[in-house]
Amino acid sequence: MKVVILCGGKGTRMREETEYKPKPLVEVGGMPILWHIMKIYSHYGFNDFVLCLGYKGNMIKEYFLNFEWFTNDFTLHMGNGKGKITTHAHSMEHWNITFADTGEDTDTGGRVKKIEKYIDDDTFFLTYGDGVADVNISNLLEFHRSKGKIATVTGAKPTSRFGVLNVDEFGIAKSFAEKPATDGLINGGFGVFDREIFNYLTEESNFERDALQKLAKKGDVAVYRHDGFWQCMDTYKEVEEFNKQWNLNNRPWVVWKNDDI
Secondary structure, three states: OEEEEEEOOOOHHHHHHHOOOOHHHOEEOOEEHHHHHHHHHHHOOOOEEEEEEOOOHHHHHHHHHOHHHHHOEEEEEOHHHOOEEEEEOOOOOOOEEEEEEOOOOOOHHHHHHHOHHHOOOOEEEEEEOOEEEOOOHHHHHHHHHHHOOOEEEEEEOOEOOOOEEEEOOOOOEEEEEOOOEOOOOEEOOOEEEEHHHHHHOOOOOOHHHHHHHHHHHOOOEEEEEEOOOEEEOOOHHHHHHHHHHHHOOOOOOOOOOOOOO
16 A cells, blocks of 8 residues: 655745755654654555655655665775775665655645556555654554545644633633643544545645545545544744654654664
8 A cells, every 4th residue: 555645835834944945854853754754654564655745855855865875874985995885774664655746836636636646556545744643554544444435534633832721710720731632633644545536636626625525525534533642743843842852752653663674
């Protein structure tokens, strides 16, 4: 099964980082958020990726083409052995990656439509290139198959950007919750879709508005409820908070930490 990741947005709300690089290459703990997302899927045995590139997409190509040099120590031999390189490699990822240029200004539905030719199974995963979670991908896939719907999305509880006060009738604070989870569910990405989804897309469409809304009206969208950790990286402040969590060794999305690879 292919894992499709939307990597083409401009990330305008975190211009401090995305003025110089695409949003999926913004780093958490020294590695791009995109790498973290791919590691989640790889942990569950899904290693075939299709990256829908757009804004500064060539930088994502360059990163993975030079992944071995970027992520490992190496020795450059000069003199008689000029040009020879010895890699002091750590374990390498066993990934197959298709880099698909889907246009700098293409909407989400158009990006997915443009990679239809790379999907050779009846079912594929789809997620965004800026969010991580401790979602059990195998259980997600089993849930999708059990529901028999065209689309399954992961319903996540986002964390409020603000602290919440519980105030009594006399104006006295009874409690203060710093950034609590909200009660409602949002589409947290980490979706599973049957090939029929392409019938609801054009190269000009928006994935959520033109596909998911239409399917939801037909009762063809299942929701896999995820009550665990979920967080997207949408602002520069969230980049800082992600890295703070990493430095404090508070990394609930790192499901692969005990993997051999």
